[in-house]
Amino acid sequence: MNIRQLEAFHTTIETGSVTLAGERLGISQPAVSKLLRSLTEACGFQLFTRSGGRLVPTLEARMLAVEVERMFSGAKRIARLAEAVRNREWGEVTIAAPPALATLYLSNALSPFLAEQPDIHFTLQSKTSPRIGELVAAGQIDIGLSVLPFDHPNVSAEVIMRFSMVCILPAGHPLTGKQVIEIDDLRNEAFISLFRDDCSLMTIDRAFQLKGVQKRNRIEVPLSETACSFVANGVGVSIVPPFVGLDYPEDRLVRRTLLPETFMDVWLLTPNGRPLSLASQKLVDFIRAAVAPFDQRDDMHRSLQ
Known part of the structure; x- marks a missing residue:
């Protein structure tokens, strides 16, 4: 037979x-x-x-x-x-990202891709950047997005986005009359701040210190999206990444350019020494496209020429 x-x-x-x-x-x-x-x-x-x-x-x-x-x-x-x-339509992919990306933006950005790939089992974890590097190095996740570089022989690191923080204000706040907010404008404003171990908070605090401005922290929250909620409810002002709070209409939350520009990088971390699965490779391509609208590296390059 x-x-x-x-x-x-x-x-x-x-x-x-x-x-x-x-x-x-x-x-x-x-x-x-x-x-x-x-x-x-x-x-x-x-x-x-x-x-x-x-x-x-x-x-x-x-x-x-x-x-x-x-x-x-x-x-x-x-x-x-x-x-x-x-065809990269099947597989298991685990991603870890900081809360500012993982809480809402990545779920919205990656949903179209995942809707077209029903056979991919996808896991999204919210972790701090140092922990994300450790997970990639240990081979426990496939893709890491970090706001800090991670130097390790088992990790390949590449900057995929450089963004400038934005100032968010409640609708009707006096500062909404300005198109550009300077750090000095926030001298006496009630500030919605992130917890002290958050990497973006260190960047924000450094911007205040360089201008000699004392930041008046009124509320500390764990997530940038939570800060947006407090701001939208008129409790204070804050500084957040540009991809945070996008679902709030302008009649609740106003976004303004911040000067001096306060930049942060997003690093793509992948395991070094073993190739990504086809599903992971396809997802990486989609992530690059998802963050491209906020990537200011080309703008910075043109401004230096």
């Missing part, structure tokens, strides 16, 4: 005709008949009888056909899986 015999048997059962089976398989009718005869000998019982010129499977053949159908269905699933892997 071999696969070619079973293929002839399966196709004959499906088509109900040796001639049609031969056409589907691309072989002659006598060749199909020969395969069926050899399978009958291997089984030791009759597979088909003739009735009114038609080929009718015996009870034993119908029992055998159930198992053969399962075998060919499994082969088809394997073929579909191989095609999906080849």
